[in-house]
Amino acid sequence: MLYEINEKAIKLENEGKKIIKLNIGDPDLETPPEIVEAAYEAMKKGKTKYASAYGEKKLREKLAAMHGVSADNVVVTPGSKWGVFATMFLLLRGGGNVVTPTPYWTAYELTAKTLGAETRLLKTELDDKWRIDLEAFERLIDGNTRMIILNNPNNPTSNVIDPKVLDGVVQIANAKKIPILSDEVYGTISFVKTKSILEYSGNHVMITGFSKMFTMTGWRIGYVVASKELIDKIAKLNQITITNVPVFIQDAALTALGMHEQLTKGIKMEYQERANMACKILAKAGLEFTAPDAPFYVFPRRRGLDSERFALDLLDKGVAVAPGTSFGDYREHFRISLTAPRSDIETALNRICEAVR
Amino acid sequence: MLYEINEKAIKLENEGKKIIKLNIGDPDLETPPEIVEAAYEAMKKGKTKYASAYGEKKLREKLAAMHGVSADNVVVTPGSKWGVFATMFLLLRGGGNVVTPTPYWTAYELTAKTLGAETRLLKTELDDKWRIDLEAFERLIDGNTRMIILNNPNNPTSNVIDPKVLDGVVQIANAKKIPILSDEVYGTISFVKTKSILEYSGNHVMITGFSKMFTMTGWRIGYVVASKELIDKIAKLNQITITNVPVFIQDAALTALGMHEQLTKGIKMEYQERANMACKILAKAGLEFTAPDAPFYVFPRRRGLDSERFALDLLDKGVAVAPGTSFGDYREHFRISLTAPRSDIETALNRICEAVR
Numbered sequence: 001m002l003y004e005i006n007e008k009a010i011k012l013e014n015e016g017k018k019i020i021k022l023n024i025g026d027p028d029l030e031t032p033p034e035i036v037e038a039a040y041e042a043m044k045k046g047k048t049k050y051a052s053a054y055g056e057k058k059l060r061e062k063l064a065a066m067h068g069v070s071a072d073n074v075v076v077t078p079g080s081k082w083g084v085f086a087t088m089f090l091l092l093r094g095g096g097n098v099v100t101p102t103p104y105w106t107a108y109e110l111t112a113k114t115l116g117a118e119t120r121l122l123k124t125e126l127d128d129k130w131r132i133d134l135e136a137f138e139r140l141i142d143g144n145t146r147m148i149i150l151n152n153p154n155n156p157t158s159n160v161i162d163p164k165v166l167d168g169v170v171q172i173a174n175a176k177k178i179p180i181l182s183d184e185v186y187g188t189i190s191f192v193k194t195k196s197i198l199e200y201s202g203n204h205v206m207i208t209g210f211s212k213m214f215t216m217t218g219w220r221i222g223y224v225v226a227s228k229e230l231i232d233k234i235a236k237l238n239q240i241t242i243t244n245v246p247v248f249i250q251d252a253a254l255t256a257l258g259m260h261e262q263l264t265k266g267i268k269m270e271y272q273e274r275a276n277m278a279c280k281i282l283a284k285a286g287l288e289f290t291a292p293d294a295p296f297y298v299f300p301r302r303r304g305l306d307s308e309r310f311a312l313d314l315l316d317k318g319v320a321v322a323p324g325t326s327f328g329d330y331r332e333h334f335r336i337s338l339t340a341p342r343s344d345i346e347t348a349l350n351r352i353c354e355a356v357r
Numbered sequence: 358m359l360y361e362i363n364e365k366a367i368k369l370e371n372e373g374k375k376i377i378k379l380n381i382g383d384p385d386l387e388t389p390p391e392i393v394e395a396a397y398e399a400m401k402k403g404k405t406k407y408a409s410a411y412g413e414k415k416l417r418e419k420l421a422a423m424h425g426v427s428a429d430n431v432v433v434t435p436g437s438k439w440g441v442f443a444t445m446f447l448l449l450r451g452g453g454n455v456v457t458p459t460p461y462w463t464a465y466e467l468t469a470k471t472l473g474a475e476t477r478l479l480k481t482e483l484d485d486k487w488r489i490d491l492e493a494f495e496r497l498i499d500g501n502t503r504m505i506i507l508n509n510p511n512n513p514t515s516n517v518i519d520p521k522v523l524d525g526v527v528q529i530a531n532a533k534k535i536p537i538l539s540d541e542v543y544g545t546i547s548f549v550k551t552k553s554i555l556e557y558s559g560n561h562v563m564i565t566g567f568s569k570m571f572t573m574t575g576w577r578i579g580y581v582v583a584s585k586e587l588i589d590k591i592a593k594l595n596q597i598t599i600t601n602v603p604v605f606i607q608d609a610a611l612t613a614l615g616m617h618e619q620l621t622k623g624i625k626m627e628y629q630e631r632a633n634m635a636c637k638i639l640a641k642a643g644l645e646f647t648a649p650d651a652p653f654y655v656f657p658r659r660r661g662l663d664s665e666r667f668a669l670d671l672l673d674k675g676v677a678v679a680p681g682t683s684f685g686d687y688r689e690h691f692r693i694s695l696t697a698p699r700s701d702i703e704t705a706l707n708r709i710c711e712a713v714r
Contacts, residue, residue, distance in 0.1 A: 024407070026406050026407045030403050030405070031400070031403075031405045033401075036397075036400045036401060036405075039396075039397075039400060040393075040396075040397045040400070043388070043393045043396060043397070044390075044393060046387050046388075047575070048387070048388045048393075048572075048573065048574070048575040048576060049383050049574055049575040050381070050383045050574050050575055051575060078435060078577075078599050079599065079600055081597070081598065081599070081600055082598055082599055085597060085598045093473075107596075107597050110597050111597045114594070114597065116450075215405075216405065217405070217406055217407050218404070218405040218406040218407055218408060218601070218603055218604055218605075219405060219603055220435075220599065220600060220601070220602075220603055237471070239464075240438070240442060240464050240467050240468045240471065241438065241439055241442045242435050242436065242438070242439055242577065242599065243436055243438055243577060244575070244577070245577075246575055246576055246577055246603075246606070247575055248575075249603070
């Protein structure tokens with residue numbers, strides 16, 4: 001359905017209609033020019049050759065220092081998504097099952113299915129503030145469970161898992177010796193303190209990327225922090241698949257990290273202001289939601305809404321959103337990406353509120 | 358062993374020794390500056406966002422026109438290697454076997470193994486000018502054979518398959534309805550006319566890239582030409598793995614194609630001259646080999662040689678080559694990559710000849 005909406009949006013645009021596309025999480029902001037220049041300088045220096053399947057030494061060392069691990073625990077990947085795929089590919093060979101709370105990024109399930117593994121979903125609810133019921137969660141785990149996936153902060157709710165609940169999930173995982181894949185791609189620019197899986201002991205896997213942090217979505221660069229054993233396996237998989245992330249892109253990412261404070265401060269503030277505006281407008285229209293703990297999404301509910309129908313109709317009013325059914329069993333919800341200029345977001349939100357009235 | 362040699366070479370370099378590295382196929386030539394500028398222009402234009410998992414429309418259309426197919430038959434991949442992996446992943450799910458002649462690029466077998474499939478090797482010999490014995494080839498195929506892999510021109514021999522032999526292979530494949538994955542990454546700059554798998558009917562897969570043609574190894578861009586059905590499946594796999602090749606890299610590749618004649622003429626001539634020089638020096642030393650039909654490799658033999666021992670010893674003389682055992686059952690052979698400046702190649706070849714005396 002997500003793809004159907006996107007295709008219809010593009011079709012309408014090709015017919016000359018203006019569509020405010022709040023259906024996908026690709027920021028309107030530009031990659032900071034310092035990052036572009038760093039890539040260009042690296043290209044001119046001839047950093048256009050084959051390179052290590054682990055990633056460049058300097059970048060790995062910098063990331064390792066940031067996370068308080070050794071460079072041996074870091075591998076650079078073409079986007080965090082590749083980190084997710086590679087980890088799932090390696091842990092799910094021969095089947096088994098994955099346990100993950102919903103609402104969720106459906107690529108997890110699609111990947112599991114592609115690899116011949118089952119996905120077991122634990123539904124969480126807006127009325128519980130998306131709280132994971134630990135007992136129910138534990139009941140989903142059995143002898144065939146190969147991994148747990150958490151997305152923290154979460155897409156589509158932008159909710160950060162309560163640290164005590166996270167403690168509980170990790171306790172269950174550690175007791176059963178099941179690795180947690182923690183997709184923390186929204187973590188680096190979250191509005192609230194977000195506890196990382198790396199703050200716990202256990203054989204867990206932290207995956208994140210540069211896309212959201214530095215508006216580098218289309219550059220395709222992310223990384224995985226895990227045991228040396230898993231990192232070595234991912235590097236071996238890289239050798240027979242993607243070889244390496246272009247070194248000039250790794251150089252650009254290293255430059256970005258060096259300007260971290262300066263570059264992300266503005267980005268984070270912009271998203272916080274967009275979120276505040278969205279909350280105000282949506283609340284006024286009587287929509288129910290949790291205020292975002294992180295960029296870029298809000299996941300409001302209207303009782304009785306058929307969000308698929310709603311999203312299709314809304315397109316004719318020039319606004320694209322994602323129906324809640326794209327994230328699990330959430331027909332009354334829809335996801336708004338706050339990834340357009342503020343004036344566009346305001347226009348779109350007003351049309352949305354009118355439409356749900 | 359290939360990795361052992363490479364690691365030892367890097368270690369010696371770190372100790373301050375000069376090593377002429379003819380062990381890997383990464384050209385010393387630089388990416389033409391026009392290509393670098395095109396990437397930079399695209400970045401500045403904001404072509405740094407998520408994009409189609411199929412690749413950019415313009416690039417696909419250009420490639421389709423070059424190969425006389427529809428854009429629906431083309432998908433852009435992060436390197437030709439990803440095309441190989443994706444195709445094997447999709448065709449070998451659940452096992453089966455792959456048939457391929459040797460000497461061969463061992464990544465095929467490694468990938469098959471990673472995917473739980475068997476690789477069946479047909480040995481070809483220098484004394485037969487690497488000719489594929491069609492009867493023996495056909496005998497290797499059985500009901501579990503899911504694909505045939507050809508590498509044409511071949512790594513490590515730089516031999517182009519005789520068109521009549523290729524006709525025979527395709528006939529067998531078509532009769533048995535087995536797809537051929539034809540890795541033609543060295544084809545675009547071969548010295549002799551090279552028949553592509555696309556000149557045949559049948560449900561075959563052609564994979565190539567920009568690495569060798571435009572000295573863009575580290576840019577990671579290639580493409581697959583196949584049935585729309587397979588292309589759609591690869592694009593779906595892209596969606597859950599690599600998302601897309603950065604658009605600014607696709608723009609650079611499109612610029613490269615527009616200057617094809619101009620850019621590749623010089624590259625091809627340089628490799629032809631290196632090959633001629635290598636043939637002369639190696640023949641004088643009594644080494645046996647077939648003259649390369651394409652860049653970058655020569656695969657000479659010395660009767661009685663233990664190429665693993667030889668390659669390790671040669672490192673102490675400041676030259677890295679790849680032992681023949683890295684390409685199948687070829688202990689008496691070794692592979693020389695002509696991917697260094699000509700004066701370095703000459704020095705290295707003379708040391709090699711001295712060492713085999």
